[in-house]
Amino acid sequence: MFLGIDLGTSSLKVVLLDNNEKLIDSVSMPLSVQHPQPGFSEQHPDDWWQALQQAMLQFKKRQAAALQQVRAIGFSGQMHGATLLDERGSVLRPCILWNDGRSAEECRWLEQRADFIGITGNRVMAGFTAPKLLWVQRHEPDIFARTAHILLPKDYLRYRMSGDFASDMADSAGTLWLDTARRQWSEELLVACNLTVNQMPELYEGNQVTGTLYDTLADDWGLPRNTPLIAGAGDNAASAIGLGVLKAGDGFVSLGTSGVIFVAADQHYANPQQAVHSFCHALPERWHQMAVTLSAAASLSWFSRLTSTPEAQLAQEAEQHDAGDVLFAPFLNGERTPWNAPHVRGAFFGLADQHQRGHLARAVMEGxxxxxxxGYRALQQAGCAPHQMIATGGGARSQFWLQMIADLTQCRIIVPTYADVGAAFGAARLARLAIEPEALSHLTSHAVPATAIIRPQSQPDLQARYQRYQQLTRWLCQQEG
Structure with a gap:
């Protein structure tokens, strides 16, 4: 048996897999986000810990015998969050989350102070950890002075479970303090933030053991004593592990709240000029690149709320209508790849009085x-676009939506039998790979079971609308500057 813990933004999820990776049970506990000021986004680490405690106690009631057979625990979690501890390990302030935008000014300053782009392969963005710490130094100097340890969200749970200050390469790459190609902390980048390596967690590959569970927790949760804790990965890399995206050129497209095109690589590629994220993968000698749109399925959810119409009905109406001249820029929470325009906002273009809800729903999905x-083209320019993509996320239930993406990228999309395995499954799989390293060869040599394969088609009208979209969104994003 293997446990996978995924600390998301809206919930904490724990899954239990058997030795053949069959899902035995899962528990999810809700989490809330605090917004003390516009653009601020925070959670208190104590809430994560309480959610994990409650989840494990539920597991103990439902799966007591199975928990006694757990061989290892893997971790996944939301990336980039700044969790600050003092020298005694006490939390100094709420965690500043990945979607917090307060540090835009600090981003510009850091890019001028050190070679963040050259060393990490990424632009300095407000979502990453490094500018958050500079903001704390400038606005909360007393807290900055008392900061002895900086942990990413999931690694705080690890610390509470074992006392170890440890992290994995994939998640740590999102701090902007990691030399991504060399897979080690960069002293130059830490110095730029007035930090030292001593404040950073020890680095591990995602399938390495970082420590063992405290005996007291093992007894409370009904787990074997000395259960190994595995490094794990950030949420997207863990999802990739769960989907079997391991080899160079393998990829996935996620239609979740945000949208992601993820590709695995056997070397460090970068395209920071177009806001491609370039991180370490969760396994040794592997990297990954991501293109991100901040409001994917969230755009359809927004239109659903606006029109008081279920999302499934809107998707059906979109199939029955042609968008015509209507175009939608899905920048409800800013834009990431390729423009990196955090303050730009969404728009409809070409509205006329004959347009109905179905036309707009089609425009939202097309946008x-x-x-x-x-994003796919930005990856192509980096030299690392995927040769095929596995579909995941809630929006992947719409093959109509996936066909659009396949037609626009001219990339085949595989709809897996289990389209929403999630990061928690990947975390549990990394736990298995730590205990059974020989399982990796099986994963890399077997195709993902598929319910459908979506092959790209030629769609001249769709490509023409896409060219018009590119013109309009280029203009829109340039207005922000």
Whole structure:
């Protein structure tokens, strides 16, 4: 048996897999986000810990015998969050989350102070950890002075479970303090933030053991004593492990709240000029690149709320209508790849009085597909676009939506038998790979079971609308500057 813990933004999820990776049970506990000021986004680490405690106690009631057979625990979690501890390990302030935008000024300053782009392969963005710490130094100097340890969200849970200050390469790459190609902390980048390596966690590959569970927790949760804790990965890398995206050129497209095109690589590629994320993968000698659109399925959810119409009905109406001249820029929470325009906002273009709800629903879905196509082209320019993509996320239930993406990228999309395995499954799989390293060869040599394969088609009208979208969104994003 293997446990996978995924600390998300809206919930904490724990899954239990058997030795053949069959899902035995899962528990999810809700989490809330605090917004003390506009653009601020925070959670208190104590809430994560309480959620994990409650989840494990539920597991103990439902799966007591199975828990006694757990061989290892893997971790996944939301990336980039700044969790600050003092020298005694006490939390100094709420964690500043990945979607917090307060540090835009600090981003510009850091890019001028050190070679963040050259060393990490990434632009300095407000979502990453490094500018958050500079903001704390400038606005909360007393807290900055008392900061002895900086942990990413999931690694705080690890610390509470074992006392170890440890992290994995994939998640740590999102701090912007990691030399991504060399897979080690960069002293130059830490110095730029007035930090030292001593404040950073020890680095591990995602399938390495970082420590063992405290005996007291093992007894409370009904787990074997000395259960190994495995490094794990950030949420996207863990999802990739769960989907079997391991070899160079393997990829996935995620239609979740945000949209992601993820590709695995056997070397460090970068395209920071177009806001491609370039991180370490969760396994040794592997890297990954990501193109991100911040509002993917969230755009359809927004239109659903606006029109008081279920999302499934809107998707059906979109199939029955042609968008015509209507175009939608899905920048409800800013834009990431390729423009890196955090303050730009979404828009409809070409509205006329004959347009109905179905036309707009089609434009929303096309706009998300257009944004992801922009991201795919940015990956192509980095030299690392995927040769095929596995579909995941809630929006992947719509093969109509996936066909649009396949047609625009001219990339085949595989709809897996289990389209929403999630990061928690990947975390549990990394736990298995730590205990059974020989299982990796099986994973890399077997194809993902598929319910459908979506092959790209030629769609001249769709491509023409995409070209018009590119012109309009280029203008829109340039207005921010």
């Amino acid at each position: 998300v597909a257009f944004s992801l196509a922009d």
